[in-house]
Amino acid sequence: MLETYKGKVVKLGDNVDTNDIIATRFLIYTDPQKLKDYLFYEIDPGFTERIEPGSILVAGHNFGCGSSREHAAIVIKAAGFRAVVAESFARIFFRNSIAIGLPLIECPGIATECKQGDELEVDIRNSVVKVKDREMEGLKYPEFILDILEYEGLSNWIAENRDQVLKP
């Protein structure tokens, strides 16, 4: 989970709402394979079909604002995105992505630095993003969050009793 990924950029704007990512009426489903067809369904049906597996989602400020629905992180992962890089994230989406093992990097400047279709390299462990020849530093994670990602999310992390890693 913490290796370096390379992928094609799919770019979105600022303040992308989790309600847009997946509408509430689909929250009765939890199977990622069923959910994936509903990514951006209300505002852009067919979005998932255009995603090349292994793509990297790049967004502007406050990505994933709005509702707490974890389905938003699940559906992005299920649609084939390997990681999300944004100028900034809304806090619940950020936590959810870590909780389900969708790697993400908060990287100021990324939205101006890359465009749709660019090749991007992301190093999750070190929070480094490489676009063309330029290296950009993202916000560093505390060790315990890297540990959760290493275990591909909270469910495994707790099942393996790793929750005692973080001191009270």
Place this chain on the structure above:
Amino acid sequence: MGETFAQKILAQKSGRKRVENDQFLRCKVDGVLANDATAKLMIESFNKMNREVADMPEGCTIYFDHFAPAPNQDAAANHNLVRDFCRKHKIKLYDVGRGSHLHVPVEIGQCRPGMLFVGADSHTTVLGGVGAFATGVGSTELASVLATGELWFRVPRVVKVELKGEMPEYVVAKDIMLEVVRQLTISGGRYKALEFTGEAVKNLSVESRLAMASMAVDIGAKVGFFAADRITEEYIREYTDRPFNIVTSDPGANYERTVTVDLSSLEPLVALHPSIDNVQPVSGLTETIEINEVYLGSCTNGRLEDLETAAEMLQGRRICPGVRLIVAPQSKIIYEKALAEGIIQKLSEAGAVILPSGCGPCSGTHLGVMAPGEKVLSTGSRNSPGRMGSGQSQIFVASPVTAAAAALEGRIVDPKQTGWGGK
């Protein structure tokens, strides 16, 4: 340096004397809440964790409010799955019609001042209206609390929202919050906590505070906090005699910034399509916005005072032909109080459809879903495209007062110009 309420509550819940802003902590949680949009995923994650349900002072409670009563067979099957889980693990379930987890925890005395609550719903911030540290998380994180009784937090910096002056007629708490949203913008509260203070707080009912706190998350904030006072105590004592611990920020606390709202300068506001911070005075609208539906309800404005205010405006009149007025009290207790006080009668006679308690229309799940091209004036808290149905519908967010005026006129109008009711 003095401490903020957030430092104090999180220090206490992590067993430390003092914590600092931005510090990561593992905290003991007082109670967790889930609803029928998030509980199934929580159960699936919990089952992977191989743990028993942890002991928490206020335990876990689950509420059916987003798909309640079930609008289709898949939702009905989910409800049964959750019912079975609750029976198996002795978890308290509030089944269809009882109300939303964004209100019932305060009216059953479960969520009280000074407590740390997390809910699998972003609007869990609502509970900060009674002086709790309450925030939303996702289903797997909620499952992790169910399994361990604990959760990691980063201590949020606090933005002080100072309220002064008196509200003019036709202006209510929702307008104050829309002004806060306008000033701070949709992302201005990211990773932070909002604390509402100032001389004007004493004039705000607990229901008004809950309404404002609900929208803290809509500018990205982790918490929307009103320190408990005499008004909170009276409210809570109506429902419970269980103990609680009032937490306040120190006078010299380290606030990140302060924003001030002079209530006397406010007028009825509306958040225009397509963003909640696209806020304007209703009186300043330059084009006519005709609407198909008015929604009075939600975790922001589905409480007794909201229904009462709208009923006063609507009393003895009929809504505009062709407009649907949909009303959903936030809980069965609110519904029954509104019945006893004749509020439901007034709303119904004016042409309203009364729904069971829940979140349906505001979340676009059922009972008032928007078709392409339609416009709705909602008293909820969100207006991103597709929130209440079609991505080609438009949502305008305003107060119950402005909602009632719009229902009567069939378009968004300045309530103070209608001459109806008055606050």
